[in-house]
Amino acid sequence: xxxxxxxxxxxxxxxxxxxxxxxxxxxxxxxxxxxxxxxxxxxxxxxxxxxxxxxxxxxxxxxxxxxxxxxxxxxxxxxxxxxxxxxxxxxxxxxxxxxxxxxxxxxxxxxxxxxxxxxxxxxxxxxxxxxxxxxxxxxxxxxxxxxxxxxxxxxxxxxxxxxxxxxxxxxxxxxxxxxxxxxxxxxxxxxxxxxxxxxxxxxxxxxxxxxxxxxxxxxxxxxxxxxxxxxxxxxxxxxxxxxxxxxxxxxxxxxxxxxxxxxxxxxxxxxxxxxxxxxxxxxxxxxxxxxxxxxxxxxxxxxxxxxxxxxxxxxxxxxxxxxxxxxxxxxxxxxxxxxxxxxx
Amino acid sequence: xxxxxxxxxxxxxxxxxxxxxxxxxxxxxxxxxxxxxxxxxxxxxxxxxxxxxxxxxxxxxxxxxxxxxxxxxxxxxxxxxxxxxxxxxxxxxxxxxxxxxxxxxxxxxxxxxxxxxxxxxxxxxxxxxxxxxxxxxxxxxxxxxxxxxxxxxxxxxxxxxxxxxxxxxxxxxxxxxxxxxxxxxxxxxxxxxxxxxxxxxxxxxxxxxxxxxxxxxxxxxxxxxxxxxxxxxxxxxxxxxxxxxxxxxxxxxxxxxxxxxxxxxxxxxxxxxxxxxxxxxxxxxxxxxxxxxxxxxxxxxxxxxxxxxxxxxxxxxxxxxxxxxxxxxxxxxxxxxxxxxxxx
DNA sequence: ATTCCTCGTGTAATCGATTCCACGAGGAGG
DNA sequence: CCTCCTCGTGGAATCGATTACACGAGGAAT
Numbered sequence: 001x002x003x004x005x006x007x008x009x010x011x012x013x014x015x016x017x018x019x020x021x022x023x024x025x026x027x028x029x030x031x032x033x034x035x036x037x038x039x040x041x042x043x044x045x046x047x048x049x050x051x052x053x054x055x056x057x058x059x060x061x062x063x064x065x066x067x068x069x070x071x072x073x074x075x076x077x078x079x080x081x082x083x084x085x086x087x088x089x090x091x092x093x094x095x096x097x098x099x100x101x102x103x104x105x106x107x108x109x110x111x112x113x114x115x116x117x118x119x120x121x122x123x124x125x126x127x128x129x130x131x132x133x134x135x136x137x138x139x140x141x142x143x144x145x146x147x148x149x150x151x152x153x154x155x156x157x158x159x160x161x162x163x164x165x166x167x168x169x170x171x172x173x174x175x176x177x178x179x180x181x182x183x184x185x186x187x188x189x190x191x192x193x194x195x196x197x198x199x200x201x202x203x204x205x206x207x208x209x210x211x212x213x214x215x216x217x218x219x220x221x222x223x224x225x226x227x228x229x230x231x232x233x234x235x236x237x238x239x240x241x242x243x244x245x246x247x248x249x250x251x252x253x254x255x256x257x258x259x260x261x262x263x264x265x266x267x268x269x270x271x272x273x274x275x276x277x278x279x280x281x282x283x284x285x286x287x288x289x290x291x292x293x294x295x296x297x298x299x300x301x302x303x304x305x306x307x308x309x310x311x312x313x314x315x316x317x318x319x320x321x322x323x324x325x326x327x328x329x330x331x332x333x334x335x336x337x338x339x340x341x342x343x344x
Numbered sequence: 345x346x347x348x349x350x351x352x353x354x355x356x357x358x359x360x361x362x363x364x365x366x367x368x369x370x371x372x373x374x375x376x377x378x379x380x381x382x383x384x385x386x387x388x389x390x391x392x393x394x395x396x397x398x399x400x401x402x403x404x405x406x407x408x409x410x411x412x413x414x415x416x417x418x419x420x421x422x423x424x425x426x427x428x429x430x431x432x433x434x435x436x437x438x439x440x441x442x443x444x445x446x447x448x449x450x451x452x453x454x455x456x457x458x459x460x461x462x463x464x465x466x467x468x469x470x471x472x473x474x475x476x477x478x479x480x481x482x483x484x485x486x487x488x489x490x491x492x493x494x495x496x497x498x499x500x501x502x503x504x505x506x507x508x509x510x511x512x513x514x515x516x517x518x519x520x521x522x523x524x525x526x527x528x529x530x531x532x533x534x535x536x537x538x539x540x541x542x543x544x545x546x547x548x549x550x551x552x553x554x555x556x557x558x559x560x561x562x563x564x565x566x567x568x569x570x571x572x573x574x575x576x577x578x579x580x581x582x583x584x585x586x587x588x589x590x591x592x593x594x595x596x597x598x599x600x601x602x603x604x605x606x607x608x609x610x611x612x613x614x615x616x617x618x619x620x621x622x623x624x625x626x627x628x629x630x631x632x633x634x635x636x637x638x639x640x641x642x643x644x645x646x647x648x649x650x651x652x653x654x655x656x657x658x659x660x661x662x663x664x665x666x667x668x669x670x671x672x673x674x675x676x677x678x679x680x681x682x683x684x685x686x687x688x
Numbered sequence: 689a690t691t692c693c694t695c696g697t698g699t700a701a702t703c704g705a706t707t708c709c710a711c712g713a714g715g716a717g718g
Numbered sequence: 719c720c721t722c723c724t725c726g727t728g729g730a731a732t733c734g735a736t737t738a739c740a741c742g743a744g745g746a747a748t
Contacts, residue, residue: 360737
């Protein structure tokens with residue numbers, strides 16, 4: 001592959017001049033410029049980004065470590081991150097942690113070795129020393145979706161508290177009193193927060209969240225299935241299952257179906273994270289939708305701000321409830337009169 | 345960040361010795377080795393991959409340009425690619441083309457600038473000159489899922505022909521005679537092949553595929569919706585719609601639902617590409633499943649073979665039909681004994 | 689004792705860019 | 719006519735690694 005030297009030789013100038021033309025530095029004669037450009041053209045020259053990075057100490061690359069690529073929520077996040085980054089002139093390298101701290105660390109390490117300019121992480125666990133070190137060492141970093149408390153890193157996330165309250169109100173109005181949750185890992189902020197929000201909302205309605213109704217999941221479908229099995233085996237199973245993410249909801253659906261039960265007649269289901277398929281599931285699933293695209297874009301902007309020396313601030317956007325039929329009543333406007341409308 | 349010089353100074357040896365220790369070259373004394381290792385430890389030194397790549401002319405990185413990250417099929421493919429690559433000591437940089445040739449070229453270009461060791465592509469169009477040049481120039485390359493004919497590049501894909509035949513037989517047996525297809529872009533091999541396979545299978549049953557029943561989609565949900573609208577507007581709408589990918593099937597579902605029609609009673613639906621959600625849609629969707637994980641792994645192996653100087657061969661794996669209820673008859677797996685377990 | 693290996697190590701070239709500095713030509717101002 | 723700038727340009731250092739080559743010390747073989 002042609003190097004800058006070849007271009008210089010072809011154009012009959014020095015490498016310095018070629019470099020100047022390429023970075024459009026002002027002091028180059030029109031003549032030299034056209035000759036260089038012509039040489040670039042005939043040789044099909046493309047600057048070696050590796051060499052450039054070594055010299056300039058910047059890669060114009062962002063690292064994104066997400067918890068699980070198979071989760072549509074993170075997929076959408078990744079997409080918006082890449083889009084915004086591209087608009088700002090950065091590339092993105094995605095690392096998939098698969099909810100495993102060791103894999104997460106592996107990716108953080110490789111990314112750091114690659115000297116990415118900044119790191120976007122939605123941490124799988126509560127305190128990878130590697131990541132803490134990186135943050136302390138001054139690597140520009142932003143947490144997205146999940147975060148690690150006590151670290152001086154901007155956090156871009158969405159607040160589901162009021163949406164969860166809306167959900168519980170909705171459920172309560174439908175007559176449900178025994179509500180259970182499939183929680184995410186306690187090591188993650190979203191894992192804890194969603195349970196806390198749920199419990200707080202229940203309390204507002206004078207309801208309790210017994211331990212038996214708190215299943216421990218790991219944000220993967222299989223755990224949703226397992227926990228749901230447990231719920232269904234109880235002497236007094238819950239009337240509603242709230243899954244803290246869409247994959248665990250999928251698992252719950254698997255489990256309910258395996259028992260030959262029906263949603264919402266036998267048991268109601270709601271999920272955190274809305275995905276397109278929830279419109280077409282049987283029944284359509286009531287969910288809490290995050291402004292995923294906005295989240296990704298805000299995260300990139302905050303990170304690039306940091307990289308380029310500007311402050312880079314935390315952002316919190318509200319999530320909102322999307323009512324469908326999986327909890328009983330169809331329709332978006334929660335009217336206090338439980339109209340029995342048999343659908344599908 | 346500490347460099348190899350700092351380590352050398354700390355250990356009281358030359359950079360050459362440090363490098364030798366790090367690449368475990370045999371001729372280093374035990375004493376020097378321990379001193380270097382200690383220095384690496386205390387300084388928290390990590391080799392700069394950028395510098396190393398410049399010198400060795402290899403990045404140990406693979407580029408993967410996929411058509412659409414939001415498509416679960418490609419997501420799963422990407423995941424298996426990354427997994428296998430990691431096992432072989434490579435990282436993967438994913439570029440999302442969003443089915444847009446210009447974006448595809450953008451990613452190929454950046455990847456090439458980054459001097460990735462090899463390129464995995466599922467081309468969005470039939471002949472990006474950039475990619476052809478790269479292939480000719482000797483960049484190790486492998487096509488996955490889709491390919492560009494006439495290029496000397498191994499292809500790893502799955503063959504859906506017999507599965508499509510099984511599907512048509514299944515549909516025919518259910519009494520369907522008016523079968524329509526939502527095709528993918530003609531610029532892609534998968535776009536053409538699936539139509540061809542469908543048409544050939546129809547012919548075997550003495551059926552025809554009229555133009556009116558061949559809708560042009562682009563592998564995105566919206567096009568599925570649009571084409572389906574068109575089908576439903578026909579004086580004689582088809583009895584079955586076969587979507588050439590899962591996203592267009594989603595769009596079709598949207599359209600059918602918007603009309604207040606029901607699947608499969610009013611119209612049957614089948615899709616190429618199976619995804620987990622198809623089990624839980626209303627109704628569960630009959631689909632053709634590709635061995636996605638195996639595909640991704642085989643593609644990486646072929647590419648790494650090429651990179652490391654071995655032949656690197658094409659692979660074709662069979663897809664298979666998964667019958668569910670969206671075409672009329674309940675599938676084999678769901679046992680038709682709904683245990684009514686009423687929970688008080 | 690001399691010669692010849694082997695072994696461990698260091699010096700320096702190299703990869704492909706960017707950029708500081710020096711230099712010569714030419715114009716402006718005294 | 720001399721001095722001083724400005725402008726365009728090239729030489730060379732530099733980034734952080736790898737690696738060819740040279741070299742000195744020490745042991746084995748003669």
